[in-house]
Amino acid sequence: MTIATAISELSTVLGDALSTSKADLEAHGRSESHFPLTPPDAVVRPRSTEEVAQVVRICAAHGCPVVGWGAGTSLEGHALALRGGVVVDFTDMAAVLEIRPEDRIARIQPGLTRERLNEELRATGLFFPVDPGADASLGGMASTRASGTTTVRYGSMRDNVAGLQVVLADGTVIRTGTQAAKSAAGYDLTALFVGAEGTLGLITELTLRLHGQPEAISAGICAFDAIEGAVDAAIEVIQTGLPVARIEFVDAATVAAVNAHSKADFPPRPHLLVEFHGAEDSVARDAARFARIAADHGATGIDHATRAEDRRRLWQMRHHAYWAILASRPGARAIVTDVCVPISALARAVAETRADIDASPIPGPILGHVGDGNFHAILLIDPENGDERAAAMRLSASMADRALRLGGTVSGEHGIGAGKLGYMAAEHGPAWAVMGRIRAALDPAGLMNPGKLVGET
Amino acid sequence: MTIATAISELSTVLGDALSTSKADLEAHGRSESHFPLTPPDAVVRPRSTEEVAQVVRICAAHGCPVVGWGAGTSLEGHALALRGGVVVDFTDMAAVLEIRPEDRIARIQPGLTRERLNEELRATGLFFPVDPGADASLGGMASTRASGTTTVRYGSMRDNVAGLQVVLADGTVIRTGTQAAKSAAGYDLTALFVGAEGTLGLITELTLRLHGQPEAISAGICAFDAIEGAVDAAIEVIQTGLPVARIEFVDAATVAAVNAHSKADFPPRPHLLVEFHGAEDSVARDAARFARIAADHGATGIDHATRAEDRRRLWQMRHHAYWAILASRPGARAIVTDVCVPISALARAVAETRADIDASPIPGPILGHVGDGNFHAILLIDPENGDERAAAMRLSASMADRALRLGGTVSGEHGIGAGKLGYMAAEHGPAWAVMGRIRAALDPAGLMNPGKLVGET
Incomplete structure (x- = not known):
């Protein structure tokens, strides 16, 4: 029962799909956050569910830890092999298996990233809404129950995963969920594996819920004198049920960092950024209601945009924020x-x-x-x-x-x-x-x- | 280890809150559906979570089955004591513990029914949307992952339970979920107990998500020549993303039964009944879009209503359907x-x-x-x-x-x-x-x- 025996057996089975090169191990021992370098003993890149099941069975037989790896964008060290063992990198399982616009679902492999999925969906008039910022893999997003800017309207991964295929710790392959819109048949295993962080099995396929691309989108940005005004305005938006699709807060320090990093000139004060999705007249009405609430809380310089390139300009602050903040202290x-x-x-x-x-x-x-x-x-x-x-x-x-x-x-x-x-x-x-x-x-x-x-x- | 020993011990602890009267046992051995009478050995009516935990601990010590009971409206015999034992009837745990309009949540006891909750909520401008038809208990609705007419818009119990208190099989009391809108902290135990049908523990408290009462409601009803037209119209409504709050189908036999039972005179053909929730102009626009889709599929006599009493008249067909159908064959x-x-x-x-x-x-x-x-x-x-x-x-x-x-x-x-x-x-x-x-x-x-x-x- 050793990790070394497992790796030697895996190597025979997987050939090139297993790596123990220093560069590969180090690349899979790093995280986006503050954790020390923790290289695994091997990295495997399976090409099918059956190969994942084989990997898990061999590891089980030899007491070797198994850790899933999507795009490596986790901030809490989820994919670090803390006890050594094998990292299963889903890079080579990143296909769109099926898009069914008539049921608003897509069946995909776990290594696919959300941006690539949305590119594939563009022509269908549908999109996948969960947006954690990073271009994370969808398997990783399911495993961590990711959410993000659009969750206030479209929900998190909890709400947008309809079903899974999972390889369990003994190599058994199961399917959870249904292609129907709902079910009352048995324990909600889909919800159990979503957010389980790979501790109950490896997700090898996902059925995701898609949403109609909105007819119109209106974005808005405004600055407040103080944090309290911005936060109180956001609270009032939610409590009055204004159907916002995104509502993001950035404080003055964030704005200053973005200005320095992106040569922008936003007023260096707390901001709210919002977005409304819907019919043209309803997003216009929602934007106007937002403007009134924001003004009541001391907002100035409210800027709206409905054209795609103008909206991109408004949102650049939010999108650049993390990197701008990191760069603000070399x-x-x-x-x-x-x-x-x-x-x-x-x-x-x-x-x-x-x-x-x-x-x-x-x-x-x-x-x-x-x-x-x-x-x-x-x-x-x-x-x-x-x-x-x-x-x-x-x-x-x-x-x-x-x-x-x-x-x-x-x-x-x-x-x-x-x-x-x-x-x-x-x-x-x-x-x-x-x-x-x-x-x-x-x-x-x-x-x-x-x-x-x-x-x- | 006998059921009789458990009941004798429970009787000492619970006094009047335990019953073995024939009437009580038979009332808790019946279901709404086709299952034969299956009386339990005793019925207990605990008054607190601590009493439920006591009941479960005593039953565990003596190998006595424990079955939860809400309003007895299940259609699949969920609450029948198939192996004998004790039915835990939550009638005396039916309080609203806390309503927090500012967070759109309510904390309640499991015996509370959905209609009573909505009466309590009326003055807040909020409501609890899940509507399975029967005035079921909310604990039972959570346990069976109930849904119903409004699920197409507001989701099922899966989506509207934010957290639970549960007594486990060994009498341990746990809390699941959070009062925040979302969490990525650990397995989704709330989702595991919702729909578990009492096989993993007894729900003793629920935190439910509330929704804003819509500014305007528009209801509509129309008849189709054939089932195909009605169903195809419903499919087009969903596939085009028309934001319907309810969309119900009844076939010609249902309409005939309602006409006979309620002395109504709906055309004896398949019908769709719909409802839209939102701002006044948007529900009017949605209703008009629905009318166009329905007409394309052969609908005639489309009738709309926005005033509460007129909407009630339209919906009476759907509300009476089950009892009318039962009465149609004495x-x-x-x-x-x-x-x-x-x-x-x-x-x-x-x-x-x-x-x-x-x-x-x-x-x-x-x-x-x-x-x-x-x-x-x-x-x-x-x-x-x-x-x-x-x-x-x-x-x-x-x-x-x-x-x-x-x-x-x-x-x-x-x-x-x-x-x-x-x-x-x-x-x-x-x-x-x-x-x-x-x-x-x-x-x-x-x-x-x-x-x-x-x-x-």
């Missing part, structure tokens, strides 16, 4: 926090977080999908400076504690991975042990992505 | 089928089902939530006639087989219970055994609602 690494609170607690959560960061020694712009009560601080640390890292971890912990105190969650969208395991007991109490019992039932040896989401068995 | 019992197919397969599924029933010796009007691809046949049998019962079971089986062949599910909304256990292997293949493993992990003795949903362990 040499820094980012610790990206992610909490989500009930909308009624959002103003307090953001204000207290802002004050905490301002009192700390490190910079940390705040931005987020405020329509969901979801926001991030991007804490910039000198990776060589232990004090800064400690300060960031303290800030991150106090954000998580505050989110729980306010009835929210320690992760709105980035997931648990390795980074947030320490908060699971506090968020879930005895329900965390129930997750452990489910994991033990489906993967008694604990070989599927060990060290993530559930406690060690 | 002395008959109903076997109500429930399949759901991808919208592209709906026309074929309905047409083949109609032809099958017409070729059989029993009457079976068809109606359904066609926007979801979900429809029912109400098969009327003489309960004393074995041939008729056998014919109904054959029709029901061929509907289920057809739904699976067309990519759908054997239950859109009524659930599995005792009635559809025989189809689970065909629908889920090896995934059904995964459900069994989860059940075994959380309830190793198999005492929570035994005989339902999962295979015997």
Whole structure:
């Protein structure tokens, strides 16, 4: 029972589809975030579900951990092989298998990225809405229950995955879900695997729900004197039921970073960016209602755009924000926090977080999908400076504690991975042990992505 | 380890909240459907989560089955104590615990019915949308993953339960979910317990998502010459993305039954009934678009209504349908089928089902939530006639087989219970055994609602 035996056996079966080159191992040992380099023992690139099942069976026979890998864009170290073993990279399983416009579903392989799917869909008049920012793989997005800018209107991966094919820890291949719009037949296994972070099996196929491209889109942007005005306006938008398709908040530090990075000249103050989808007259009416709410909270310079290139210009600030913030402190690494609170607690959560960061020694712009009560601080640390890292971890912990105190969650969208395991007991109490019992039932040896989401068995 | 010992111990603890009267046992041994009388050994009416946990712990210690009971409106025998034991009736746990309009959530006890919740919500401008027809308990609706007329717009219980409190098989009390709009923190236990039909634990509290009462509502009704026209019109409504809030189909036999029962004079032909929710001008526009689609498929006599009393008149046909159909054959019992197919397969599924029933010796009007691809046949049998019962079971089986062949599910909304256990292997293949493993992990003795949903362990 050794990892080495598993790899030697896999190599015979997979040939070129297995790699142990240093470059490959290191590329699959890195994450977008602050985790140390953690190379796996081998990387495999299966070409079919049957090959994935073979990989899992061989690994099971030799006690070798198995970790799925999509596009490597996770922020919580989800795809790092913390106990060594094999990373299963889905690059070569990235096909669109079937598009059924008449049922508004698409069947795809897990390595496909969301932007490529939307390119394939363009001619159908349909699109896949979940947009976490990065051009993540759809298998990874399902595994982490990704959401993002459009979730306030179209839901998260929880709402947009109709069914899955999954290879379990013993190599069994199952299908979950249905192509019908709903079902009351049995446990919702689709929902169980969505967000399971690869700890219950590897997703090898997804059936996704598609949506009609809106007849018209209206985007808007406006600046506020203070954070409170922007956040209170977002809260009023949600509480009055204005059907916003996106509503994003960026603070003054984010805007300053974007201005410096993109040679833009947005007023260096907190902003809201919104988008409405629908019939032409209804998006116009919604945009006008938004403008009134924003003005009531002190917004100025409200700018609207309906043509695609003008909307792109408005949204560039949001799209460039992460990279602009990273570039604002050369040499820094980012610790990206992610909490989500009930909308009624959002103003307090953001204000207290802002004050905490301002009192700390490190910079940390705040931005987020405020329509969901979801926001991030991007804490910039000198990776060589232990004090800064400690300060960031303290800030991150106090954000998580505050989110729980306010009835929210320690992760709105980035997931648990390795980074947030320490908060699971506090968020879930005895329900965390129930997750452990489910994991033990489906993967008694604990070989599927060990060290993530559930406690060690 | 006997049921009798458990009941004697429960009686000491619960006093009046336990009953073994013949009337009580029989009332809890009946179902709305065709299952034989199956009285439990005792009925308990706990008044708190702690009492439910006590009941479950005592039952666990003595090997006594535990079955939840809401309003007794299940159509698949979900709440029948097939292995004897204790029925836990939630009548005395029916309180609204908290309404938080600012977060659009309500915290309630499981015995509360959906109509009572909506009465409590009236003054808030919010409502709870899931409408299965019957005034079911919300705990039962969650346990069976109920849906209904408004699911095409607002989703099912899967989409409208934000969190739960559950008593597990060993008496542990857990909380699932969050008050935030979304979370990526761990397995989606809420989704696992919704639709688990009481086989994983008893729901003792629900946090539900509320929706804004629409500014305007427009209802419409129209008759078609043939089933095909009505179904094709419904399919076009969905495929073109017309944002319908309800779209119900009733066939000619249903209309005839309603006319006879309610002294109405609807044309005895297939009908569609629709409803649009939104701003006044947008529902008017949507209603006009619907009228054009319906006319293209041969509809005549399209009638619209926006005032509440006029809408009630239009909808009376749908609301009375089940009782009218039952009354159309005095002395008959109903076997109500429930399949759901991808919208592209709906026309074929309905047409083949109609032809099958017409070729059989029993009457079976068809109606359904066609926007979801979900429809029912109400098969009327003489309960004393074995041939008729056998014919109904054959029709029901061929509907289920057809739904699976067309990519759908054997239950859109009524659930599995005792009635559809025989189809689970065909629908889920090896995934059904995964459900069994989860059940075994959380309830190793198999005492929570035994005989339902999962295979015997």
